[in-house]
Amino acid sequence: MNSNVWILTFADAFSIATTLILATLGAILTERSGVINLGVEGILLMGAVTAFLVGDGTGNLWLALVLAVLVGVAMSAVHAVLAITLRANQIVAGLALVIFGNGLSQFIGKPVEGKTRPVSIEPLNLGPLSDIPVIGPIVFGHDIFTYLTWAGALVCSLYLNRTRPGLVLRATGDAPATVDAQGVSVARVRFVHTIIGGALMGLAGGWFMLARGTAWSQAATTNGIGWIALSLVVFAAWRPLRAIAGAVLFGFTLQVPFTLQGQQINILPPEIVQMLPYLATLFVLVMLSTPRARKLLGAPKMLGQPFVRDER
Amino acid sequence: MIIGNVRIELEPRLSSPKWLYAAVPVGSLLFAFIVGGVFLALTGHSPIGTFSLLIDRGYTSTKGITNTLGTATPLICTGLAAAFAFRMNLFNIGEEGQMYLGMIGSAWAGIAIAGHLPGFAAVPVTLLFGALTGALWVLVPALLRAKLGTSEIVSSLLLNYVALNLVNYFIFGSRGFFRDPTTSFPQGRLIEESARLSSFGTTRTYPTVIIAVLLAIGLYWFMKRSNYGYETAVFADSPNTARYAGMSATRLTLSVLLFSGALAGLAGAMYVVGPAGKVDPGLLQIGLGYAGIVVAALARYNFVAVVLTAILFAGLREGGASLQISSNPVPISIAVVLQGAVLLFALGGEVFRRNRLRIRRVEQGVKAA
Numbered sequence: 277m278n279s280n281v282w283i284l285t286f287a288d289a290f291s292i293a294t295t296l297i298l299a300t301l302g303a304i305l306t307e308r309s310g311v312i313n314l315g316v317e318g319i320l321l322m323g324a325v326t327a328f329l330v331g332d333g334t335g336n337l338w339l340a341l342v343l344a345v346l347v348g349v350a351m352s353a354v355h356a357v358l359a360i361t362l363r364a365n366q367i368v369a370g371l372a373l374v375i376f377g378n379g380l381s382q383f384i385g386k387p388v389e390g391k392t393r394p395v396s397i398e399p400l401n402l403g404p405l406s407d408i409p410v411i412g413p414i415v416f417g418h419d420i421f422t423y424l425t426w427a428g429a430l431v432c433s434l435y436l437n438r439t440r441p442g443l444v445l446r447a448t449g450d451a452p453a454t455v456d457a458q459g460v461s462v463a464r465v466r467f468v469h470t471i472i473g474g475a476l477m478g479l480a481g482g483w484f485m486l487a488r489g490t491a492w493s494q495a496a497t498t499n500g501i502g503w504i505a506l507s508l509v510v511f512a513a514w515r516p517l518r519a520i521a522g523a524v525l526f527g528f529t530l531q532v533p534f535t536l537q538g539q540q541i542n543i544l545p546p547e548i549v550q551m552l553p554y555l556a557t558l559f560v561l562v563m564l565s566t567p568r569a570r571k572l573l574g575a576p577k578m579l580g581q582p583f584v585r586d587e588r
Numbered sequence: 589m590i591i592g593n594v595r596i597e598l599e600p601r602l603s604s605p606k607w608l609y610a611a612v613p614v615g616s617l618l619f620a621f622i623v624g625g626v627f628l629a630l631t632g633h634s635p636i637g638t639f640s641l642l643i644d645r646g647y648t649s650t651k652g653i654t655n656t657l658g659t660a661t662p663l664i665c666t667g668l669a670a671a672f673a674f675r676m677n678l679f680n681i682g683e684e685g686q687m688y689l690g691m692i693g694s695a696w697a698g699i700a701i702a703g704h705l706p707g708f709a710a711v712p713v714t715l716l717f718g719a720l721t722g723a724l725w726v727l728v729p730a731l732l733r734a735k736l737g738t739s740e741i742v743s744s745l746l747l748n749y750v751a752l753n754l755v756n757y758f759i760f761g762s763r764g765f766f767r768d769p770t771t772s773f774p775q776g777r778l779i780e781e782s783a784r785l786s787s788f789g790t791t792r793t794y795p796t797v798i799i800a801v802l803l804a805i806g807l808y809w810f811m812k813r814s815n816y817g818y819e820t821a822v823f824a825d826s827p828n829t830a831r832y833a834g835m836s837a838t839r840l841t842l843s844v845l846l847f848s849g850a851l852a853g854l855a856g857a858m859y860v861v862g863p864a865g866k867v868d869p870g871l872l873q874i875g876l877g878y879a880g881i882v883v884a885a886l887a888r889y890n891f892v893a894v895v896l897t898a899i900l901f902a903g904l905r906e907g908g909a910s911l912q913i914s915s916n917p918v919p920i921s922i923a924v925v926l927q928g929a930v931l932l933f934a935l936g937g938e939v940f941r942r943n944r945l946r947i948r949r950v951e952q953g954v955k956a957a
Binding site: 314318354357358362363364365367368369371372373374375376377378379380382383384386387499500503506507510545546547548550551554555557558561562564565566567570 | 738882
């Protein structure tokens, strides 16, 4: 078999990782504040369809992405109101977002179903860097968002670990009562980060559509990437930099079925190969569940717990 | 929360007035229809015209309501599956995949062993196998949750995608046991005639609807009266209390999740003994497993209420499907939009049932919480 194919597969893995990293960073910021937003898949779909429709209508790539981000903001704001202000069950609220986003993206995407993507995010031309064998196509063959995303993960990591607001954020997820006693509004911290998280998820969906999607079709667009991102949060132990490594790994498992199919390698039927990313994710979750791994992980302690000040 | 000089807060109600229990779902439906109406209007459809057609085709016409009851049958089961797990704070969201496996398991029994059974046993055994395979599909997430404490949410969901590909493999990807060997067209092999039920008259309602309703009533009664029901209720309320009282968390978690999977599997089995008669990839298109979660949440995890919300949702689906074939076709996904919106509003509304909204003026200069 051609070794070029595997270089391209790795390049694609890095590319898909962009969506995964963006969505995972969004989920990490949300969950670090103590809010769990399971609506990732719904937000990705809505971001994707919005970017497609706006791109189709205006031909403006940037406008398409900005609106995808805004849709992410709007949907996560709904989640924030339900989860934080109204203290509704966060699990069910997130699922409702998935179902709502699933239906609405199909509904508003119906007129453009099967149409090819109107505008595209093109890879950067990095000149001689892209010509380096092996590393060139894998690392230097991407668009600006891929590199911004890597930088974004670094910024997130510094923010969480080296800044005061980052400390407050971590404390809000672990010990909201203490944060509250310091006179900081727990609700505000959670609101802000849930919404920033949603913005990143919206961008993840929009980018995925315009950089990797060929045509809009709801069934084939995100295909569970949102759920994989949620597993990735656990895999990355709620740490932004680890999300990059995990995303590339998961991106690889998502890409391998296509490579095998493209190469007509029929060691396994395509339907079985399609299961592999999900089985691999499940396997990783199992590995992370051992008591030893759990100790190292350190999930936010009050994840999914609404904060009510004890006044009586 | 303070906006300007007004302070808004939620104050728990000691008891909720009776009318609020009905007002929340009805209000949620109304608001959902408004949201749906906005999107319909934006896409050039008449909201009133679309909704009156939807109501006619989903509920009020004879054909509509019998179609609806047919669709509601498996939906009641997935709704019960979700309610059974969610009320114990075990968030099994893999009903979709467990239902597919129920379809596979019951089709296997219907093909392989139904012919060797006396006539009266064929249908029950086929249904039972569906329930068993459904339970089997949740075994790994259940064990992980019970033994290691891994969140069952993501693990149960990931298996939905595996199950989906498994059904596709059996029908499209291979010429194995489940595929009809007599045609080149990819479709499922029919189960034995003795393992199938015929519908009432010319309708699309099958006798399984009676089983589903009886199951809901039975579960309601059992969970209210039995020791087991009491234990799960204590555990849901306070896992610590349950532990001190000597109840085994592992046993309760495992049993609840497995039974939930069995109920979802039963949904797939009812589809097989009823309308499908085979492993039918058509089931993959309608999302009855995911809808079951919405149905359960809307019913506030009350088993009897699940029956009503399932019929309501099935009607949205049937009505929504018929909208596709009008002069100005409306995509069927409007039904899913409505489902999602109903749930979002119900979640919000639920808070107003449990709490009273207080709006007070605050004195200037006084820093209130």
